[in-house]
Amino acid sequence: MIDNENNVNEPAEEESFAELFEKSNRRTERLRPGSKVDARVLKIGAEWVFLDIGSKGEGVMERKELLDKDGNLTVAEGDTIPVWFVKVERNEMRFTTKVGTGQAGLSALEDAYRAGIPVEGNVEKEIKGGFEIKVGGTVRAFCPYSQISLRRAANPAEFVGRQLLFKVVEFAERGRNIVLSHRAILEEEERQKREALKDTLKEGTTLTGTVTRLMPFGAFVDIGGVEGLIPISEAGWSRVKEIGDVLSVGEQVTALVKRIDWENNKISLSLRDVQADPWEGIAERFPEGSYHTGTVARLAPFGAFVTLAPGIDGLIHISKLGAGKRIAHPREVLKEGDAVEVTVEGVDRESRRLSLALAATKRAAEEEERSIAEFRGKGAAQTKDSMGTFGDILKAQLDDKK
Structure with missing residues (x-):
């Protein structure tokens, strides 16, 4: 009985152990x-x-x-x-969680290098080409300037004294040559955040972010661990010459996701598309024949652009700038920044165009037209009066003959 029982139980025990072992292997x-x-x-x-x-x-x-x-x-x-x-x-x-919390030896660092496990180190000081990093309190390693952050640091000294995570990118000469990268850690964090955003971020989405840096071509914005770019052309309805004129580092902004290119890790944002369109109701605000004061925004060979309101520029064609005289360039009459009074000659809402003329030139032309009209009116009256006098004389002569 006992043998039979053992014979029955043993296979079950062996099977159970095999299953556990297999599960352990699968894990x-x-x-x-x-x-x-x-x-x-x-x-x-x-x-x-x-x-x-x-x-x-x-x-x-x-x-x-x-x-x-x-x-x-x-x-x-x-x-x-x-x-x-x-x-x-x-x-x-x-x-x-990391190598380096205790007295990490060379063997632990070599294991971290082979397995890709991050190590914790203290930035001791700046040296030629980068920083000296101390890991585990005893091991010295090197981190190049290019590997301390995602972008070249404007002030490298700000990293000295900080405790950071690094990836061991080189372990040579039995630990006498150890090269670390903090940038690799940051890139991996950014990659994970980007992957998480792929499920939620869509073109046309409105979001809030923080301006991280300004460049001549636009502003980079942190939108949750990943940066998007607001091109200078999308910074507002008005023409922006310098991105720093409308945005500053650290500023919170609301923007619309214009375009997403995950393959090239590019996210394009727009401030303009979340702002009210200044061309709505343009014909009512700037009807034909109305007079306004604006500022010369820029000069082109074919005319001068005048800003009448934020996002509203009109064009004075070069043919309307010379007061009847032919000029070679608008700079002969105007310069950027001039305040000028203009009149609206045409409104094209669909093409977002306003045709303008200098108010002084327009008024002078209108005054000339009035003068000519008055002169013609007086001439006609005088002719009528003259004919009336001759008729009276002829009538008188006929009366005398009778």
Whole structure:
């Protein structure tokens, strides 16, 4: 009986162990050293933290990794944190948040290099070509200027003294030559944020962002860890000469997503498209024949553009600038920034065009027309009066003959 029972139970036990082993293998197959996952903190013990890594199973990491410099825990049970898979040890999946929280030796850095696990280091000082980084309190490494941030830093000294995460991009000469990159960490974070945005960000969406930097061609805006560009042509309805005239670094802006090119990582934004169209009701605001004062915005060989209101420019053709005389260029009569009075001669709402003329020239022409009309009127009256006098004389002569 006992033998039979054993004979019955043993295969079941062996099968159960095989299943567990197979499951364990399936879990580790999905994770390679250096794989990053989001783990939920299940339990924080005296030395170890137990993690739930979703469908991949459970893992552990050292408790000291979650302590700040004062020895206080930085997370609580139930929190979700990013971790990197290191290896399987004693049938446990070991994870880490970073290498370098303790006295990290060269072997740990070499493992981090091979597995792509980030390391924590302190920026000690500037040296030729970059920075000296100290990892784990003892190991010295080098980070080039080009690898400390996504863009070349205007003030490299601002990084000295900071504790940052780095990727080991070179480990040579048995650790005598270690090169680190903080930029690689930032690029990976940006890539993940971009991937997350792909599901939600669509062309035509209106969003809020922060201006991060200004360039001659436009302004870059942080829209949630990813930058979009407001071209200078999309900065407003008015013609913008310098982007700094309308935007500043740190300013919060509301913009419309104009175009998305995920393949080239380009997101084009527009401020103009979220502003009211100044050409609405243009015929009522600037009817033909009305007079207005504007500012000469720019000169072109064919005429002068005059700004009458924000986003509303009209054109005085060169043929209307010489007061009847032929001129070679509008600069002979006007210069940019001049305040001029103009009259509206034509409105084309569809083409967004206003045809203008100088008010003084228009008034002079109208005055000349009035003078000519008056002269003609007086001439006709005089002719009529003259004919009347001759008729009277002839009538008198006929009366005398009778």
